[in-house]
Amino acid sequence: MKKLFAIVLLALPMAVHAQKVKPNVHVKGTLKNIKDTLSIIYANYSANGKRVVDSANVVNEQYAFNINVTEPVRVQFSAKNAANKKARLTQRNVASVFIEPGIINVASVDSFTNVSVKGSKAHIEFEKLNLASKPYESQMQELYKQYSAYSKNKDKVATDRVEASIDSLDEIQRENVYGTYLKKNPNSPIALYTLKTYSGYELLVDKVEPLFNLLSSTVKSSPAGLEFKAKIETAKLTGIGREALDFTQNDTLGVAVKLSSLRGKYLLIDFWASWCGPCRRENPNVVKVFNQFKDQGFHIIGVSLDQPNAKEKWLKAIHDDQLTWTQVSDLKYWDNEVAKLYGIQAIPQNLLLDPDGKIIAKNLRGEALGKKLESIFSKQTNVKSEVQSKGK
Incomplete structure (x- = not known):
């Protein structure tokens, strides 16, 4: 099941602590009417080909991060509950925000995930993409519940049927949401992120390269763009019909x-x-x-x-x-x-x-x-x- 494996095992480089370099992104976070008492906020993002994890203390319901990135980047913010420091993170204290160079204001109201963001055009586009994806994600979550239930009952016929439905819905979502967005917004600040989501962990050159070619020259020549271009070239060398690379x-x-x-x-x-x-x-x-x-x-x-x-x-x-x-x-x-x-x-x-x-x-x-x-x-x-x- 392609979608299931991609969610569970999407590979990321090993995390490193934020390096002491001159920041060009200043994130100012505020918390209001949050039920939990949050003590530490973590920022998890990718920069220069590495996964970075940084943290900030919450003081008077405020926190701040200074980050050095040269292009729009999706940051996953997660919050630690002061009352239970050993508690595992849940969906209610994780929020994704697209940042870009400048001052970014992130406000969480009533719940940590209910964020409003100012100062980031990339995040505005990110919200548009999420809104278009919402109907598919709701259907996908229901299918996952069915898959889990059938798996527990060891009903192989039913799990196979649900697997097929998940893969079919995933393909439809990719084309209708991510593919359509890229064709309409090739110069979007989140175009490369959208393309990565569209391609998934198994990059199909015939589908992905034409969309990559639609992107602006600025995006394609960015560090992340050059990295993705290299992945396309690797996929060409390891495609069906090619001689396997010796090792x-x-x-x-x-x-x-x-x-x-x-x-x-x-x-x-x-x-x-x-x-x-x-x-x-x-x-x-x-x-x-x-x-x-x-x-x-x-x-x-x-x-x-x-x-x-x-x-x-x-x-x-x-x-x-x-x-x-x-x-x-x-x-x-x-x-x-x-x-x-x-x-x-x-x-x-x-x-x-x-x-x-x-x-x-x-x-x-x-x-x-x-x-x-x-x-x-x-x-x-x-x-x-x-x-x-x-x-x-």
Whole structure:
């Protein structure tokens, strides 16, 4: 289910504390009639390719942030309840605001999420986009509730039906909301953000590049624009029909494994990690398919995005999930060299290669992988039968 995986596992770089540089954005926040007693406000945003987390104390129902960014950026503000410092964050104390260079006034009235923003044209456009998305998001939340209920009852037929509905609604929302907005507002200060939302974690070049080309030259040449352009180029190199980019990474014993050395079989490059819940839930499906087709010319190379100093967790997951195929990792988390080479922004993800090393399918999960391999190997069997019949 593309939408579900994108929400759960959208990849972000590791967070760092705000650096001491000259700020050009001054956020002034005020709280009024808030039921909770809020003590600390956190600001979570992306700047210069890194995720930044900063904090500010609430004094007399006010807080302030000085931020250095050169382009409009979406900041997620979250509030800590002074009465219960260990309480987990909830939707009622999280708010998203688009900031840009200048003085930004953010006022929360009655609830932390009920914000009004002054001084940011980008946020005005952000609100327009959210308003257009609201009907779809309401439908999506209802579908998620149904999916959760059916999953608890282990009703596979119903969950499959809801999955299809979620993917269909997601596609409609992308085109009707984000695609339409971009075509009408290519010079919008949130155009690049909208394009990123439209593209999701699996960037489809044929759909995304034409929209990127609509953006203004200023947006395209911005740091974030150049970064996104690089992702498009990576997606071109890893698209279906292209020869898989070769790489070398060490296995569990520290022995270097080169991708091209595994040619001659249908090969699945499987990106996963021991800490990734959806990956671990998908592993039984992969194990089943591997055992079914391994003697017919199918193999897997798992590329783990496990964290530094977490080799034991990686090895334990391999053992517990009975992953008996080739496993490699550099234990660099999201900085895994192979993941960066292939533009992986979320896991689980996979690519299916033919015996010559060409990519023939991507992100086959659940029954889809088994069906694809069944189709491949049944055709091979039919061809062999025909050849044998002609030989007689």
